[in-house]
């Protein structure tokens with residue numbers, strides 16, 4: 179009973195004055211009022227509290243730095259928004275990202291894996307933390323009416339003139355990465371370790387991450403202990419963030435099916451092998467993969483997005499072309515879906531009397547986007563960090579989505595680096611409430627009307643990203 183009273187006393191003292199309580203505790207221990215184990219536990223509790231207090235003090239500093247430096251990031255964001263470049267053309271964007279990192283004292287390597295930028299900031303012995311921002315925009319004509327809207331156009335791979343817009347928020351991502359670099363450099367006396375900051379090109383075409391890895395990102399630069407990224411959300415209010423443990427974004431595959439037949443006159447179908455009818459049968463058969471082959475407990479999508487065949491009403495063409503997209507969350511479901519597509523296509527064609535040498539060809543695009551598999555432990559940890567940084571009310575769990583992101587590749591190398599990509603809200607809270615009330619859909623990512631509110635979005639992004647990196651640097 180006595181013991182309990184002493185213990186309670188300590189808890190109180192620890193809260194008010196650490197040094198004093200430590201001193202009293204030692205006295206009590208010397209006089210054998212409390213056993214050794216209790217002393218250890220109490221010491222641990224004090225250390226934990228001191229650490230938490232230290233982190234909290236650091237977070238306050240982060241908050242101040244971000245508020246103070248925001249106008250710089252606002253200018254940077256608007257510059258990037260006005261000057262978007264599509265995948266594999268991010269020359270000027272990359273140059274600007276490189277300049278920003280150089281200005282802060284990073285050693286910068288440019289044109290790494292296309293227009294990739296690698297910034298390294300060494301600050302003594304400690305963990306290496308990677309932060310990645312993607313840099314490419316989309317061939318979309320901006321219709322937001324914003325004063326800093328993009329009016330840019332460019333030539334695509336086929337030589338067509340196309341409009342360009344940051345319709346996926348990658349301009350927010352770059353601004354958040356630069357803001358995080360600013361805050362961490364300003365606080366460099368508080369941590370030790372290495373920052374590996376990546377400007378990644380060609381995310382939208384799923385070619386950037388793989389190109390940087392192939393060029394030796396994890397061999398030529400310090401291997402990260404953790405890799406972090408964020409993505410703008412078109413459904414979360416600006417100022418808030420969301421986390422998803424495990425599969426956060428899907429495996430994405432693009433598939434082409436070339437169907438061959440024997441063309442002829444539309445009035446004599448019996449003399450032909452109609453590839454349009456065959457392609458239609460294939461489309462219908464594919465619908466049974468998700469409904470009858472994959473377990474109802476495993477999410478998957480098989481969508482035929484395009485059918486191309488024929489030229490005229492009364493001609494049966496010689497071939498048809500189907501374009502599909504596949505989505506899944508595991509390698510097993512992905513592999514099974516692909517195998518079943520191949521099997522079905524072959525046998526439907528055989529049943530239509532197509533000879534072996536004219537069976538349809540199924541082409542799977544080699545550079546697919548793998549699932550973004552957020553490390554559960556790391557994600558849980560960073561969610562707590564975000565709660566401490568911007569308040570519990572601004573942090574939520576978010577559902578997985580069937581969109582894809584090639585950030586997942588950084589966690590799939592032999593090093594199996596724990597990764598986490600989280601969502602940063604960008605929607606005006608008033609607009610969010612109005613749309614919800616009217617049961618209307620907000621403009622999605624990739625929409626010509628996607629218009630993030632820069633200030634609260636970027637601030638929440640920089641604060642949570644900086645706090646996350648600090649937390650990982652201070653206790654690997």
Ligand SMILES: [Zn+2]
Nearest residue numbers: 346382623624
């Ligand atoms: Zn996108």
Ligand SMILES: [Zn+2]
Nearest residue numbers: 346348381409
């Ligand atoms: Zn994106």
